[in-house]
Amino acid sequence: MKLRVALTTTDLSSLEHKQTLISSPSGMEIQIENEQRVKTIALLPGQSVRISPDGESMSVFITGHGRFKAARLVAGPRKASDSFFIDSVKRARANGQQRAEYRGHELDVNAAGGKLRLILVLDLEHYLTGVLESEVPASYHIEALKAQAVAARTYALNPRISHEKDNADVCDSYLCCQYFAGHKSVTSARHQQAIEATSGEILKYGTRAILALxxxxxxxxxxxxxxxxxxxxxxxxxxxxxxxxxxxxxxxxxxxxxxxxxxxxxxxxxxxxxxxxxxxxxxxxxxxxxxxxxxxxxxxxxxxxxxxxxxxxxxxxxxxxxxxxxxxxxxxxxxxxxxxxxxxxxxxxxxxxxxxxxxxxxxxxxxxxxxxxxxxxxxxxxxxxxxxxxxxxxxxxxxxxxxxxxxxGLQQTGAQGMALAGKHYRDILSHYFTNAQIYRIGS
Ligand SMILES: [Zn+2]
Structure with missing residues (x-):
């Protein structure tokens, strides 16, 4: 299942970007759409793409290739393990604010009203890895991480504020949705384990996914x-x-x-x-x-x-x-x-x-x-x-x-306390989400 995640600016408050700069240490494939024509350019390692809004379209400059007018630009990795950087967006990392890093998914860029919109397109489960890495320490008990994985997966399907008007499912800011600061260069094994052990599980009340705050x-x-x-x-x-x-x-x-x-x-x-x-x-x-x-x-x-x-x-x-x-x-x-x-x-x-x-x-x-x-x-x-x-x-x-x-709803430190007291992730979720039930997506 693919998810569209709208990226906010460095202060996490707006989806409108003044300009952007994309680069990848391993190269990328860039598709530029203009008047129904699509041009594909292979971006080599060390080359970058600079995009500025130009009214309702965009001006794109690619090192080694020159300038293009575009209605839409899609940048994708050559391999699922390839990462790329958005230099114009900074995210908090262990050693301070750094340029945002994403791995293995597409970036969809378009313009409206003289501003750019940046949307990542990625698998739901891959998105969850980034959310867990951004939201909870890997040192937490595995049952607390599993409870967080189910809550985050449910939230992605039913956010409090609809992002339909932004052509996205969720945004990456904790001020609005849940935090997704990209992917670490090495995936945390424990976060991954929590996601795989609860694969496809969401919380429902009646027939609908709950609002998993x-x-x-x-x-x-x-x-x-x-x-x-x-x-x-x-x-x-x-x-x-x-x-x-x-x-x-x-x-x-x-x-x-x-x-x-x-x-x-x-x-x-x-x-x-x-x-x-x-x-x-x-x-x-x-x-x-x-x-x-x-x-x-x-x-x-x-x-x-x-x-x-x-x-x-x-x-x-x-x-x-x-x-x-x-x-x-x-x-x-x-x-x-x-x-x-x-x-x-x-x-x-x-x-x-x-x-x-x-x-x-x-x-x-x-x-x-x-x-x-x-x-x-x-x-x-x-x-x-x-x-x-x-x-x-x-x-x-x-x-x-x-x-x-x-x-x-769920509180992360309370989930950790419950897990340390021997509670299973299902007990943790039923404590915080009264009478909600766990289902697998599609069932
Ligand atoms: Zn949001």
Missing amino acids: FSSNAGGYTSNYEDCFSDPKTNIFPPASIPYLKAVPEKLSPAEKNSAGETEARLKEVWHSNNHATFDSWSPHFKWSVHIPAHSLEAHMHHELSLLLKDQETAPFVIPAESGKFGHINKFSVTKRGVSGVAIELTIHTSTGEWQIRKELVIRNAFKNSDIKLARLKSAKIFFEHQHDHLGLLSSLTVKGLGWGHGV
């Missing part, structure tokens, strides 16, 4: 889908609930009773406890804190909220004070939480009235602050400690939180 660490309690996401088609929040994406606690001992729900008091208790044992509490991302001086907090938050209000995706989730002004911050309070403790609504009490922010990712993004190099809070499972000066005014804020990511 996953994140890194859920801070002791996964979250309900409707507490974190808006409807992908209408942007309505909260959306209809999804029966298999239910909040589940992460207790190690099955004899221990589940708490009725983690309220703020419970979050604080978990954060401050040194012996709170859950499947995911071994992770360094289980708990964290951020300290922000009030002057920096006010300036950056005011700026971020104005940006969030300008973006039509996020604007409905930022409700300004009646005065419309963002005054001095007095305090923060979470005015609505999900059963897991995740903040659904945050109220900012300012000298000019109360501002409200709703929805997990919007709340996290509101705290973006370059002074402390913070892109967003690690999660929205948060509570606050306010520090005041001698006049009683806010002098700084400490945000304390549990987990990393949205915490809906």
Whole structure:
């Protein structure tokens, strides 16, 4: 089964590329399509292809061959083991940002509106190797890797946001779909083993592939889908609930009773406890804190909220004070939480009235602050400690939180904890995806 994977820019946020440069140490076959004619050029090792948009078509320059006009360009390897580089896209590797490397598949390039679109065409199982290499360490227990393989395969078939309009099935960014940073030059044997042992297996609820969301660490309690996401088609929040994406606690001992729900008091208790044992509490991302001086907090938050209000995706989730002004911050309070403790609504009490922010990712993004190099809070499972000066005014804020990511569905560190406790990948998947069943594709 072939999958079309749209490549994002280096910051993982856009599918529109200004230009691109492709090269391969082993050579490639390049097909240039223009007005129904196809020209095939063998690219030798050391030669490269530079592509720039030219209105609705492209200008292609190939070393040793010259310049061509193209409506579409398809670059393919000569052998399945050959890799190629896209020099214009950088991806994080162990030793820092490097040019993106892909192996054994085709690259389909076309232009629209003066921008390029880059789409990889590859086998689903081959794509999964890249996803697992990008998403989970090979040192993880094989049962945790197998659970991730089934979730990632299912996600590829049913992503949360449809990429039909982009002429693709998924994109390669974890900000939207699941992370696919290309292939390592040597495939990890354990990742490969996890994919082969679960070959073709996906999760279904009823007759349909499920929305197999996953994140890194859920801070002791996964979250309900409707507490974190808006409807992908209408942007309505909260959306209809999804029966298999239910909040589940992460207790190690099955004899221990589940708490009725983690309220703020419970979050604080978990954060401050040194012996709170859950499947995911071994992770360094289980708990964290951020300290922000009030002057920096006010300036950056005011700026971020104005940006969030300008973006039509996020604007409905930022409700300004009646005065419309963002005054001095007095305090923060979470005015609505999900059963897991995740903040659904945050109220900012300012000298000019109360501002409200709703929805997990919007709340996290509101705290973006370059002074402390913070892109967003690690999660929205948060509570606050306010520090005041001698006049009683806010002098700084400490945000304390549990987990990393949205915490809906499978969590990778929890899957690892369950696998180490002797759980099979099928047990792990049924823990995170309530009542979903494993099927083989096509059955
Ligand atoms: Zn996507």
